[in-house]
Amino acid sequence: MFKDFRLGQYMPGNSFIHKLDPGTKLWGTAVLVALVFFPGSWVGLLAAGLLLMGIIVLTGVPLKHYLSSAKALWPIFLFTLVINSLTFPGKILFRLGPIVLSSAGVYAGLFMALRLALAVLVTAAFTFTTSPVDLTDRLESMFRPLARLGFPGHEVALMMTIAIRFVPTIMEEGDRLVKALQARGAELGRGGPLKRARGFMPLLIPLLIGAFRRADDLALAMEVRCYRGGDGRTRYREMRLTPSDYMSLVLSTCLFLVVLGARLFGG
């Protein structure tokens, strides 16, 4: 039940996009999401979509992974489509009692659903190509200037690192517990929602206790290795921006400014 779980969606690779700095990709993602949501016309959305397709091809990650990540969210797309179709004023296409379907509504609904789908693909391109380890390292260095304002950047990054490290371990433990319970005749995941939820209680408690025990051990192991907070600590991964990072940053910033300008001054 937990076996197929993967934290994040990182797919190791060697593409141009994979090699970009996580910070660059974070900014690129923000720009692409803006590109998807700013244009009011189909032409603008189509252009954003084409750019996105180009980037998706560049990532070298098989298209089916993108499709399955978009597929997972289809109820949201459908919901957007239906709500927009039924609430938008305009020429009436169809009427059934209080339910009114307008052509402008369908149009707006399709537009919005497509926007959402593209936004999902943008974030998928980010998570597929960015290792969580690199991302937390970059976030830690991005948070560093905020330390003076009292923001615990190092601690947040360390928490993320430890979470990434222990989620698979705790998943495996959950798997073992499920098997142990099933071997003794427990019927997990059967019956109504209430019964199912109750079935998970004997799983949750040992899992929690186990997690606390691990935390105790881990704290000791960290002390043994001289951990004493973020001050005076070095990082062995040196985060350096490459020329392709600068190029990507400049390009995406220009794009952002163009789209922002178009949005603000008509078009």
Added chain:
Amino acid sequence: MIRLEKVGYRYPEREEAVLEDIDLSIRPGELVAVIGPNGSGKSTLAKLLNGLILPTQGKVTVEGLETTAGDLVWEVRRRVGLILQNPDNQMVAPTVEDDVAFGPENLGVEPSEIRRRIGQALQQVGMSEYAGWPPNRLSGGQKQRVAIAGVLAMQPNYLVLDEATSMLDPTGRKHLLTIALRLKASGVGVVMITHHMKEAALADRIVVLVNGKLVREGTPSQVFSASEALTSWGLATPFAVRVTRALKEQGRNLPPGILTVEELVNAICS
């Protein structure tokens, strides 16, 4: 040298002392095994050696640095590495190399030097090919080897293994012992806290703890020759020692000092 002088330890809320009057020294390049029944204070001893806890009586010094002296405790911990029992709970980072880097990063070592140390430490424990691996894909033995690499990257002078082999399969255990012996040969002082008499037999010196007191100290053959005393403390002698004694009682002529099955086989076949 790690030196314990009249060391005692008592947990704050408890009446009874966990350790009492321990006098012990550990020299570089020496393998010392600590054995004793459950609750004899072995793990407490391990934590005293690198200042994780401070003695409530007497003092512990590591190469002249007392473990009680404020900021010096970090230097003490750098010099005395500790490996714990559970292989699953000692790795901090999501990949092997990030985990080995954790110690030197805490010490503020330069990135280029950290990279060199990661390479070296992983090579010392035979885990070089696993640098980018996540811990949940490693076996228990491999995880313990990574834990040792993580300590070695801090360039310690002493290594304390607190029942580090007790959760491992025989292969993992063997690998770990080989590494411990190799480190000892390279001049690191190794303290091995163990339940396995077979492991203790590999040591230069065995220390027996019972009820928080150091009751015996000597070479493996000295300690194992007093099998009645060991039995009364709930400890067994190694298999090879028992067989040798039984054979001698039946009149076989065997040389003294046999501790391992290998030595026994050689003695019988020669």
